Amino acid sequence: MRSQAMFFQRRSGEALADARLRRNLDGLRDKFVGMRARAVSAYADHGTATVPNPDFEALRDAGAAIRDRVLKDLDVWLELFEHKATQRGARVHWAKDGREICEHVLAIARQHGITKVIKSKSMLSEEAQLNVALTAAGIEPVETDLGEYILQISGNEPPSHILAPAAHKNLDEVADLFAEKHGKPKKTEIPALTREAREVLREHFLSAGMGISGGNFLIADTGSVALVTNEGNGRMVTTLPKVHVVITGIEKIVPTLEDFATLMRLLPRSATGQEISNYVSVCTGTKGEADADGPEHTYFILVDNGRAGLVGSEFQEMLRCIRCGACMNHCPVYQTVGGHAYGWVYPGPMGSVLTSLYTGLENALDLPHAATLCNQCGVVCPVRIPLAELQRKLREKQTERRLRPWTERAALGIWAWVAQRPALYALAAKLGVRYLRWLADGQNYIKVLGLAPGWTAGRDFPAPQEGTFRELYKRRQENRT
Amino acid sequence: MTSRNDILARVRANLGVAAESDAAAAERRQRALATLAARSEGPRPRISGDLAQRFADKSMAMASTLARVATLAQVPSAVAAYLAGLALPSRAVCWPAFAALDWREAGLDIAARPAHGDDLVGITGCFCAIAETGTLMLASGPDTAATTSLLPETHIAIVPQSRIMPVMEAGFALLRAEQGDDLPRAVNFVSGPSRTGDIEQTIVLGAHGPYRVHLILVTGA
Numbered sequence A: 001m002r003s004q005a006m007f008f009q010r011r012s013g014e015a016l017a018d019a020r021l022r023r024n025l026d027g028l029r030d031k032f033v034g035m036r037a038r039a040v041s042a043y044a045d046h047g048t049a050t051v052p053n054p055d056f057e058a059l060r061d062a063g064a065a066i067r068d069r070v071l072k073d074l075d076v077w078l079e080l081f082e083h084k085a086t087q088r089g090a091r092v093h094w095a096k097d098g099r100e101i102c103e104h105v106l107a108i109a110r111q112h113g114i115t116k117v118i119k120s121k122s123m124l125s126e127e128a129q130l131n132v133a134l135t136a137a138g139i140e141p142v143e144t145d146l147g148e149y150i151l152q153i154s155g156n157e158p159p160s161h162i163l164a165p166a167a168h169k170n171l172d173e174v175a176d177l178f179a180e181k182h183g184k185p186k187k188t189e190i191p192a193l194t195r196e197a198r199e200v201l202r203e204h205f206l207s208a209g210m211g212i213s214g215g216n217f218l219i220a221d222t223g224s225v226a227l228v229t230n231e232g233n234g235r236m237v238t239t240l241p242k243v244h245v246v247i248t249g250i251e252k253i254v255p256t257l258e259d260f261a262t263l264m265r266l267l268p269r270s271a272t273g274q275e276i277s278n279y280v281s282v283c284t285g286t287k288g289e290a291d292a293d294g295p296e297h298t299y300f301i302l303v304d305n306g307r308a309g310l311v312g313s314e315f316q317e318m319l320r321c322i323r324c325g326a327c328m329n330h331c332p333v334y335q336t337v338g339g340h341a342y343g344w345v346y347p348g349p350m351g352s353v354l355t356s357l358y359t360g361l362e363n364a365l366d367l368p369h370a371a372t373l374c375n376q377c378g379v380v381c382p383v384r385i386p387l388a389e390l391q392r393k394l395r396e397k398q399t400e401r402r403l404r405p406w407t408e409r410a411a412l413g414i415w416a417w418v419a420q421r422p423a424l425y426a427l428a429a430k431l432g433v434r435y436l437r438w439l440a441d442g443q444n445y446i447k448v449l450g451l452a453p454g455w456t457a458g459r460d461f462p463a464p465q466e467g468t469f470r471e472l473y474k475r476r477q478e479n480r481t
Numbered sequence B: 001m002t003s004r005n006d007i008l009a010r011v012r013a014n015l016g017v018a019a020e021s022d023a024a025a026a027e028r029r030q031r032a033l034a035t036l037a038a039r040s041e042g043p044r045p046r047i048s049g050d051l052a053q054r055f056a057d058k059s060m061a062m063a064s065t066l067a068r069v070a071t072l073a074q075v076p077s078a079v080a081a082y083l084a085g086l087a088l089p090s091r092a093v094c095w096p097a098f099a100a101l102d103w104r105e106a107g108l109d110i111a112a113r114p115a116h117g118d119d120l121v122g123i124t125g126c127f128c129a130i131a132e133t134g135t136l137m138l139a140s141g142p143d144t145a146a147t148t149s150l151l152p153e154t155h156i157a158i159v160p161q162s163r164i165m166p167v168m169e170a171g172f173a174l175l176r177a178e179q180g181d182d183l184p185r186a187v188n189f190v191s192g193p194s195r196t197g198d199i200e201q202t203i204v205l206g207a208h209g210p211y212r213v214h215l216i217l218v219t220g221a
């Protein structure tokens, strides 16, 4: 999808004003946060007050170490994976960007005479706007993850959460949509809606010639892709069509099945609070001659699209990400504005970092600031990505590259000049406090800030209670003696 | 090919190894190969006590149901009882390994073939089972169709108690020991019926795969 990340302020303003969205988001937060907390505490039962879950913490250390080991020698691991996957009968292609992803997929589809593609969730195909390219080429793409399917028939809406793409829609909205698009009487129960989608999609599963999936992990030792789903669409896509195309980022490699097993203890717990997802599929090569089912042709498309640029940089840790979604589930900003405000494929803290780095710092000016730096994200991230620290670094880069608006730069320049002159600073602070107290007019809060009315549009500004810090400090010292 | 080389060149440049010597390159490769050879295992929960009990408890936590029988010969009547109890059809497909069981005697009509889109009940075995999470480990092959556990609304799996492993790592080790280092085309880990939470995060069983998974634990096998 084309990035709309420049418009974070406007889009988040709209989200804040949308009462229905706010209710949907509250439900999302309560469920995901509670489920993860229960799963993590169930994993360890002998914690202390300071380290409540030593076993889970050890697991996070191990997860981060596995990802770091690969990133440190990423070129070597990519070649090892390519070699093994090819040896097992898959074809391995490489794509520098979204355009090359589309070219590869269209060429493969043409070669096999494909007219319909079933897709299991692939964020990279969102990065590449693959559905647009497929449709333009006369090939019908069908999203099969229920959430993605809802968005597709709702006029190709973008996802608002990486695990629950349609999290911004409630039951009623989905029911209306299904009644309209399926031409059936409106259902009001979630199980009935789910069955209706199952029946529609079952036809597509059985008739499509090609399946496209993402990959949760690539396993170098065996040349395999691992797919994690609850719905079973990942299994369908890798079992039924004669062609299977896997589109994944180059950073997705893990060395061994044992490493994969370790990461599988982290991913479902962090994502949905499950001990394991319903379906975990490890797919290797193509259908054997006597095999009962499976694809006759398997292709891997290994994608850069900005990832190589992070290797070896101060942002390399971001490449550890296993796309669990915990950071957004726990983010107070995401919980308030939802995923669409972020404007690109990835929302929340991981999205703020990835969008800035993949689409350009200058194209996502507000995203690194869409954070309180409370570091809830860093605390829950299963592979210990210091998300708050990375966002702070991005802010630094913006300042270094003079990307911040001139008003902000001028204000900071004036502040710096004044701050270097203690007497002037004291005077300015004194005047400032007097001014704010005058604005407050005896109240504890200021309703409208004269110089920054935007700040008080949706909240009050706390009024200073007494004098400046220096005045308070001085009085305190005097009282002591 | 050029994209491949461009991407690898960028990765190498950013890792600071673009101009490394052959010896240095060989050393990094060796380091990776040593990681592969070591197959070192990470932390895992302590799984103590009765593996079969843990498997039963965890599978039921994932919304599977479970029955125990002593021998394989008792499986057909257990299947018949389960299907009758839920008023489910008595026709099913099964893996060829179970074709010889006396299904007819139990009043069932079982065909030994892979499942099609309209089959309602599928009966499979498993490569092994994982006690840690209550999971079936299925390995694809000529006689172990993946569709049988996927397309029907009801999946019944026969689990020999001796094939219950503590953790996923043990499952992989067993697979290597019995079938060699190369993995079969698909290794599927199945934990309970398919589900989705995509509408209002409300969990609904029966998304694209089965609505129900029933396990028949064979204690004497």
Ligand code: SF4
Pocket: A320, A321, A322, A323, A324, A325, A326, A327, A328, A350, A377, A380, A381, A382, A383, A384, A385, A387
């Ligand atoms: S950054 Fe961490 S918490 Fe966020 S999605 Fe990635 S792995 Fe999960």
